Amino acid sequence: MKVYLDGTFVDKADAKISVFDHGLLYGDGIFEGIRLYKNCVFQLDAHLERLEFSARALLLKLPLSRQEMSDAVCESCRVNGLEDGYIRLVVTRGVGDLGLSPSTCPGPSVIIIADKITLYPPEIYTDGLAIITVPTRRMNPAALDPGIKSLNYLNNVLAKIEAAQHGALEAIMLNDHGYVAECTGDNLFIVSKGRVITPDPAAGALRGITRQVMFELAEKLGMPMEERNLTRYDVWNAEECFLTGTAAEVVPVVKVDGREIGDGRPGPVTQRFLDVFHERVSVDGTML
Numbered sequence: 001m002k003v004y005l006d007g008t009f010v011d012k013a014d015a016k017i018s019v020f021d022h023g024l025l026y027g028d029g030i031f032e033g034i035r036l037y038k039n040c041v042f043q044l045d046a047h048l049e050r051l052e053f054s055a056r057a058l059l060l061k062l063p064l065s066r067q068e069m070s071d072a073v074c075e076s077c078r079v080n081g082l083e084d085g086y087i088r089l090v091v092t093r094g095v096g097d098l099g100l101s102p103s104t105c106p107g108p109s110v111i112i113i114a115d116k117i118t119l120y121p122p123e124i125y126t127d128g129l130a131i132i133t134v135p136t137r138r139m140n141p142a143a144l145d146p147g148i149k150s151l152n153y154l155n156n157v158l159a160k161i162e163a164a165q166h167g168a169l170e171a172i173m174l175n176d177h178g179y180v181a182e183c184t185g186d187n188l189f190i191v192s193k194g195r196v197i198t199p200d201p202a203a204g205a206l207r208g209i210t211r212q213v214m215f216e217l218a219e220k221l222g223m224p225m226e227e228r229n230l231t232r233y234d235v236w237n238a239e240e241c242f243l244t245g246t247a248a249e250v251v252p253v254v255k256v257d258g259r260e261i262g263d264g265r266p267g268p269v270t271q272r273f274l275d276v277f278h279e280r281v282s283v284d285g286t287m288l
């Protein structure tokens, strides 16, 4: 496997960064997770826009233009002979001294890893997933906005550990006000009285690219979709619940905190979104 590292492709074993990189020392950096479906990079422009927004929020100047970044992503897939896979695009603050200040870092590093993807087990998509709510709250946007896809993922890592301690693969994280924010690595949707509802990004959710695609698909399906605050009570009493994410795609949720959702089976609306999502990824994307 070849990894893109600051403009050159290096062998996996040589793909190393300095111990003085502030991405390592402070989690100072940003990233994107992107999918390649049949030689097409899905939603590449949307991912690169979100990367630019994260960079702006952290006052991190990207060393590559949108086009250059896009070319580097596609080249990383070609070099590795990938037709389908997962691309991890990382921009670190770069090498500096041991102080916090990014002013000691002359320039960021760009890393692109294009590899095979490990999905949830296939039965999750047919039988659905059981999730729980974990005690760790999603970070307050006034401290570090969860909209910034930064390398500082400890908030999510802690929640993921708590989920695993209780045998769950994914978990709901609430915000400071007790409303549902999102899951540790996925956005959450419910279906209630014929409406599809997801928390507003202001509740502490990442503006997921897959989430955004759901809005477009809902319009196509003629399904009313809205963003609003959701409580756990709302989720427990929903007819359906599903998660979205680049790696996860669309995952039916059939149990939350021990309560069956609907009849405890993946629901028809979720199935419809899953089907149209798969149709969409097969016709859409930036060709390698």
Ligand code: PMP
Pocket: 033, 156, 182, 183, 184, 185, 186, 187, 205, 206, 207, 208, 209, 210, 211, 244, 245, 246, 247
């Ligand atoms: N929330 C979090 C915290 C995430 O890390 C991710 C990405 N894995 C998502 C939501 C889903 O976003 P996307 O659809 O862009 O992958």
